[in-house]
Amino acid sequence: MPRLYDVVAIGNAIVDVIAPASERFLQAEGLAKGAMTLIDESRAHALYARMAPGVEASGGSAANTAAGVASLGGRAAFLGKIADDQLGEVFAHDMRAIGVEFRGGALVGGPSTGRCLANVTPDGERTMCTYLGAAVELGHDDIDSAVVEGGAVLYLEGYLFDPPEARRAFARAAGLARGAGRSIALSLSDAFVVDRHRETLLGFIRGQVDVVFANEAELLSLFRTSDFSVAARSAADLARIVAVTRGENGSVIIADGEQLAVGALAVDRVADTTGAGDQYAAGFLHALANGKSLDVCGRLASLAAAEVISHYGPRPQVCLRELATAQGL
Amino acid sequence: MPRLYDVVAIGNAIVDVIAPASERFLQAEGLAKGAMTLIDESRAHALYARMAPGVEASGGSAANTAAGVASLGGRAAFLGKIADDQLGEVFAHDMRAIGVEFRGGALVGGPSTGRCLANVTPDGERTMCTYLGAAVELGHDDIDSAVVEGGAVLYLEGYLFDPPEARRAFARAAGLARGAGRSIALSLSDAFVVDRHRETLLGFIRGQVDVVFANEAELLSLFRTSDFSVAARSAADLARIVAVTRGENGSVIIADGEQLAVGALAVDRVADTTGAGDQYAAGFLHALANGKSLDVCGRLASLAAAEVISHYGPRPQVCLRELATAQGL
Numbered sequence: 001m002p003r004l005y006d007v008v009a010i011g012n013a014i015v016d017v018i019a020p021a022s023e024r025f026l027q028a029e030g031l032a033k034g035a036m037t038l039i040d041e042s043r044a045h046a047l048y049a050r051m052a053p054g055v056e057a058s059g060g061s062a063a064n065t066a067a068g069v070a071s072l073g074g075r076a077a078f079l080g081k082i083a084d085d086q087l088g089e090v091f092a093h094d095m096r097a098i099g100v101e102f103r104g105g106a107l108v109g110g111p112s113t114g115r116c117l118a119n120v121t122p123d124g125e126r127t128m129c130t131y132l133g134a135a136v137e138l139g140h141d142d143i144d145s146a147v148v149e150g151g152a153v154l155y156l157e158g159y160l161f162d163p164p165e166a167r168r169a170f171a172r173a174a175g176l177a178r179g180a181g182r183s184i185a186l187s188l189s190d191a192f193v194v195d196r197h198r199e200t201l202l203g204f205i206r207g208q209v210d211v212v213f214a215n216e217a218e219l220l221s222l223f224r225t226s227d228f229s230v231a232a233r234s235a236a237d238l239a240r241i242v243a244v245t246r247g248e249n250g251s252v253i254i255a256d257g258e259q260l261a262v263g264a265l266a267v268d269r270v271a272d273t274t275g276a277g278d279q280y281a282a283g284f285l286h287a288l289a290n291g292k293s294l295d296v297c298g299r300l301a302s303l304a305a306a307e308v309i310s311h312y313g314p315r316p317q318v319c320l321r322e323l324a325t326a327q328g329l
Numbered sequence: 330m331p332r333l334y335d336v337v338a339i340g341n342a343i344v345d346v347i348a349p350a351s352e353r354f355l356q357a358e359g360l361a362k363g364a365m366t367l368i369d370e371s372r373a374h375a376l377y378a379r380m381a382p383g384v385e386a387s388g389g390s391a392a393n394t395a396a397g398v399a400s401l402g403g404r405a406a407f408l409g410k411i412a413d414d415q416l417g418e419v420f421a422h423d424m425r426a427i428g429v430e431f432r433g434g435a436l437v438g439g440p441s442t443g444r445c446l447a448n449v450t451p452d453g454e455r456t457m458c459t460y461l462g463a464a465v466e467l468g469h470d471d472i473d474s475a476v477v478e479g480g481a482v483l484y485l486e487g488y489l490f491d492p493p494e495a496r497r498a499f500a501r502a503a504g505l506a507r508g509a510g511r512s513i514a515l516s517l518s519d520a521f522v523v524d525r526h527r528e529t530l531l532g533f534i535r536g537q538v539d540v541v542f543a544n545e546a547e548l549l550s551l552f553r554t555s556d557f558s559v560a561a562r563s564a565a566d567l568a569r570i571v572a573v574t575r576g577e578n579g580s581v582i583i584a585d586g587e588q589l590a591v592g593a594l595a596v597d598r599v600a601d602t603t604g605a606g607d608q609y610a611a612g613f614l615h616a617l618a619n620g621k622s623l624d625v626c627g628r629l630a631s632l633a634a635a636e637v638i639s640h641y642g643p644r645p646q647v648c649l650r651e652l653a654t655a656q657g658l
Contacts, residue, residue, distance in 0.1 A: 017419075019426075048422060049422070049425075051422075051426060052426050053387065053427045054419075054426075055385065055386045055641075056384065056385035056386070056419060057385070058382065085414075085415055086414055086415040090346075090385060093377060093378070093380075093382070093383075094383065097381050098381075098382045112415070312384075313384060315382065317349070
């Protein structure tokens with residue numbers, strides 16, 4: 001099987017609606033700051049009606065990572081489900097325009113394209129409420145074997161553990177990638193996702209995953225501990241590589257029995273952390289798929305994350321390849 | 330008739346699709362840099378397919394001005410036409426969320442909500458291609474007399490001279506405002522719009538308009554001259570107040586036989602000039618409707634314009650009232 005892509009990503013196809021919000025607003029709406037909460041369509045309408053004026057930008061965690069890989073000059077494909085509507089058109093356009101091979105097709109007559117209502121507080125932290133919409137219809141049959149088998153790395157978002165059909169799609173994709181001798185990477189996505197699916201996630205990771213991405217809260221949730229050093233020790237046996245992001249404190253790469261600390265890149269102002277983890281994964285996987293050292297993987301990851309938190313929106317606004325070249329990476 | 334609003338704006342209801350573009354892209358697409366070109370739906374699809382990944386943000390010239398007035402703490406209403414679709418929902422949400430009274434209703438079964446494809450070159454200049462969609466259906470019957478008569482200033486965008494039905498709506502609104510003893514303000518919108526409708530515009534302005542907003546190119550086009558001093562002299566007889574924006578050179582307010590120069594506010598980086606003229610008009614009209622001097626009108630106009638060009642998108646991203654207070658205005 002020829003290598004067609006550096007990274008093949010599978011995830012929920014989502015358009016973000018990003019608006020500024022106060023801490024008081026989060027409290028009034030009962031939202032867990034920094035988390036992702038699944039909501040239904042009527043709650044989405046009610047919450048949207050109370051949000052500030054926003055901007056719309058294509059999102060979706062694994063889709064953002066695929067976009068980041070493409071921006072870095074890599075070959076990326078994305079599998080996900082949109083509806084045959086205006087936001088679906090926006091999503092498909094933005095994937096193709098950044099150079100990602102987008103497969104999945106548009107659902108006719110079902111729910112509308114998924115939306116993430118992202119409320120961004122003055123500290124740049126995003127609190128997300130997601131209406132999955134058409135994304136829940138991603139199923140077993142949407143997994144294109146030629147695409148999955150053609151990717152050096154298969155990248156899956158933990159959010160896919162929520163929609164039941166997607167879990168089957170997930171399993172099929174992992175089986176195909178394994179069979180083709182490809183690597184599998186997984187993002188834990190959200191501490192509450194981890195809490196909902198801890199045992200399934202642990203089983204899947206230990207059985208099939210090579211690279212795990214997690215932030216600190218997700219890793220702590222996975223191992224039910226509040227002590228990072230305990231979680232980090234447990235992570236050493238979890239997968240070949242575990243990359244843990246720690247916000248402004250950078251990240252820690254746990255591999256080969258060692259811990260490698262990588263610094264975060266300074267940004268003038270954190271405008272919106274949406275997509276930080278997704279772009280970290282993009283930088284890391286792009287370097288990994290191209291045979292770079294873990295140190296370079298971490299540094300490219302930090303560069304991509306720093307770019308995305310400096311502006312509103314979950315995807316790069318500049319060509320990351322040029323940015324990386326300018327920084328000697 | 331009680332005064333319900335500081336500003337009542339009528340214009341095309343449009344959602345902007347904003348994407349970075351190169352100068353070469355504009356040339357390849359045959360686009361006149363800095364101008365607004367009307368396109369049909371099929372051209373919109375073809376152009377969009379070739380554009381870079383974008384963000385979507387509610388726009389429309391007069392709608393942006395209404396949003397700016399509301400952000401300054403003023404009472405604003407907007408009349409315009411959207412469709413019953415996702416982008417229409419976004420437009421309506423963003424108007425109401427910023428505090429603008431939005432009237433017009435959603436068109437069912439007709440064209441989709443209007444879109445402006447804004448290609449932004451590295452110098453921050455925006456080049457716009459507009460598919461008017463549902464906006465062309467704004468007609469005579471959409472002009473709510475209680476709203477128009479309740480506004481201290483009726484603000485009309487010159488873009489409305491293009492759709493034939495809108496011109497009738499325009500005339501009706503102007504008649505209502507005049508009858509109620511209100512002021513009428515008009516933006517010339519675009520040099521090509523001026524060229525297409527020069528005589529009609531001149532007749533309308535001389536007969537009914539109190540305040541004219543124009544940029545340099547539009548004023549030169551109106552008077553068919555390439556000499557700004559000639560255009561400025563002609564402008565003195567055009568209307569009670571003529572405010573001419575000159576980009577980084579600030580603006581000139583022509584009134585009472587005099588010319589008042591107003592400086593532009595410095596910004597770190599011009600990210601996207603979309604909405605600069607709209608927010609200039611918002612600051613100016615908000616001050617004017619509240620009885621401020623022309624000097625204060627100009628300074629508040631400059632402040633609102635400076636905020637909007639510092640980021641992507643045609644509407645304020647911070648509360649302009651707080652910004653103005655912080656600057657002692």
